[in-house]
Amino acid sequence: MSNPNLAGLQRGSVAVVGAAESDLGQMAAGTQPMDLMAQATMRALEDCGLTLKDVDGLFVAATQVRMGPMAFAEYLRIKPKYFDGTIIGGSSFMSHVAHAQAALQLGLCNVAVIAYGSTQRSVSRAAASPRDFNPFESPYRPFMPSTAYAMAAMRHMHQYGTTREQLAEVAVSARKWALLNPKAWEKEPLTIEQVLNARMVCYPLTVRDCCLVLDGGGAIVMVRADRAKSLKKKPVYVLGTGESLSHANISSMPDFTVSAAKESGAQAYAAAKMKPADMQMLSLYDAFTITPILFLEDLGFCPKGEGGRFVADGAIAPGGKLPVNTSGGGLSYCHPGMYGLLVMIEAIRQVRGECGQRQVKGCDVALAQGNGGVLSSECTVIFGSESTL
Amino acid sequence: MSSLLEKSPLGVFQAHLAKGELAYQVCLDDNKPFFYPRAYAPVTGSENIEWRVSKGLGTVYTTTAVHYKGEPPLNVAMIDLDEGFRMMSRVEDIDSMQVKIGMRVKFRVYPGNDKQAPYPVFTPVENAK
Numbered sequence: 001m002s003n004p005n006l007a008g009l010q011r012g013s014v015a016v017v018g019a020a021e022s023d024l025g026q027m028a029a030g031t032q033p034m035d036l037m038a039q040a041t042m043r044a045l046e047d048c049g050l051t052l053k054d055v056d057g058l059f060v061a062a063t064q065v066r067m068g069p070m071a072f073a074e075y076l077r078i079k080p081k082y083f084d085g086t087i088i089g090g091s092s093f094m095s096h097v098a099h100a101q102a103a104l105q106l107g108l109c110n111v112a113v114i115a116y117g118s119t120q121r122s123v124s125r126a127a128a129s130p131r132d133f134n135p136f137e138s139p140y141r142p143f144m145p146s147t148a149y150a151m152a153a154m155r156h157m158h159q160y161g162t163t164r165e166q167l168a169e170v171a172v173s174a175r176k177w178a179l180l181n182p183k184a185w186e187k188e189p190l191t192i193e194q195v196l197n198a199r200m201v202c203y204p205l206t207v208r209d210c211c212l213v214l215d216g217g218g219a220i221v222m223v224r225a226d227r228a229k230s231l232k233k234k235p236v237y238v239l240g241t242g243e244s245l246s247h248a249n250i251s252s253m254p255d256f257t258v259s260a261a262k263e264s265g266a267q268a269y270a271a272a273k274m275k276p277a278d279m280q281m282l283s284l285y286d287a288f289t290i291t292p293i294l295f296l297e298d299l300g301f302c303p304k305g306e307g308g309r310f311v312a313d314g315a316i317a318p319g320g321k322l323p324v325n326t327s328g329g330g331l332s333y334c335h336p337g338m339y340g341l342l343v344m345i346e347a348i349r350q351v352r353g354e355c356g357q358r359q360v361k362g363c364d365v366a367l368a369q370g371n372g373g374v375l376s377s378e379c380t381v382i383f384g385s386e387s388t389l
Numbered sequence: 390m391s392s393l394l395e396k397s398p399l400g401v402f403q404a405h406l407a408k409g410e411l412a413y414q415v416c417l418d419d420n421k422p423f424f425y426p427r428a429y430a431p432v433t434g435s436e437n438i439e440w441r442v443s444k445g446l447g448t449v450y451t452t453t454a455v456h457y458k459g460e461p462p463l464n465v466a467m468i469d470l471d472e473g474f475r476m477m478s479r480v481e482d483i484d485s486m487q488v489k490i491g492m493r494v495k496f497r498v499y500p501g502n503d504k505q506a507p508y509p510v511f512t513p514v515e516n517a518k
Contacts, residue, residue, distance in 0.1 A: 141455065
């Protein structure tokens with residue numbers, strides 16, 4: 001099974017050649033989401049030595065810019081030959097990678113930019129990501145998305161004996177990585193006790209079990225493999241992708257302990273002709289501490305139900321058995337609303353060997369797992385260095 | 390579902406609720422219950438749908454307590470109804486942290502107001518009259 005949505009995609013046919021964040025944190029008053037998108041895009045083009053004139057494929061998703069490709073093309077005053085505004089939450093950008101690969105392979109475009117920006121810290125989450133009214137959920141006043149992830153955590157705890165301490169371990173591990181990343185928002189150490197005793201948001205999740213709410217953006221540049229070699233940086237090849245939609249509203253999630261990453265991961269492994277043990281670093285969307293636990297299970301790093309025990313005792317922290325979320329993740333590095341692009345940028349940098357103090361030694365293969373909505377959309381991308389082709 | 394010009398799935402659901410009934414739908418092509426109410430059955434796409442009234446008994450599938458500032462913790466739970474469908478709701482008459490997975494609960498109507506239509510809530514079976 002390869003990515004069944006895009007069965008013609010060829011392993012390593014395209015590469016990411018440019019990758020950059022915008023400024024991250026709290027922007028100056030009046031900063032617009034597209035200012036951040038543009039900053040990230042120009043930095044990503046600078047990263048590979050291409051210019052705006054080269055860009056003929058545009059992939060945009062943002063909650064504050066509903067018609068992303070149209071608005072961003074206007075901002076840049078470019079006329080992309082190919083564009084895609086697929087918006088399925090934080091995994092949108094992994095989906096864009098698969099779609100960009102298809103467009104590049106078919107010659108529908110030659111230089112694809114995937115971009116994102118958000119000012120959710122400045123304007124508030126409620127203003128940045130207003131939720132659809134749902135007559136079968138809204139009356140109960142769920143605090144979304146936290147309530148949905150809290151209910152998934154509760155079911156996992158009930159079914160498998162996962163503990164709040166194990167959830168907290170995910171946040172503590174992320175913080176240890178963040179302290180090695182100069183771009184991370186959080187600068188102070190964190191203990192399990194501090195996570196457990198922090199302000200409760202939705203039981204069992206405290207504010208330290210929940211991702212940051214920051215302004216920020218990102219962009220990556222993709223070209224076909226033949227062109228990638230002549231650009232500034234070491235190409236990072238797309239070895240495999242997977243995309244899966246499970247539901248939109250949490251009420252319709254079939255099993256709260258199993259995410260669709262099981263399907264997207266299987267697709268990506270098949271396309272990459274690889275298995276979980278081949279992954280040297282994982283970038284797992286950590287909107288909440290329960291999500292990396294579910295993904296470690298669903299992506300095959302431990303049996304179902306063992307995720308909590310797997311992350312205990314620093315297994316995913318610096319020096320642990322499996323490097324996960326080396327940037328510090330959405331929990332401690334940056335989470336600007338739809339975090340998937342930054343999830344991939346860290347995986348790309350690890351394969352490039354650009355991660356300084358937090359660099360995973362000899363990292364040639366990295367898996368990026370995107371998550372959208374309330375465990376609703378799961379998209380996987382496996383990146384590899386030239387040695388993996 | 391004859392015509393959406395005449396009645397909507399949500400409208401039928403709310404009309405049942407006004408009579409104190411929790412209604413759900415079954416697709417007669419595959420005999421599967423589903424919720425939320427729809428004009429066409431999921432998977433089959435069939436219009437061959439029957440409305441039924443639930444006995445209102447169910448089990449808590451999962452639960453949480455939402456901590457809004459300046460309010461007591463608010464229960465939000467997923468309820469598996471005995472007829473085989475799941476819905477979001479709230480378990481009342483009990484501290485939100487005492488709502489447990491596996492707890493048996495019974496439906497009742499939460500009365501609406503001018504801003505909010507009535508909606509279904511649940512109470513622990515031992516409290517139900």
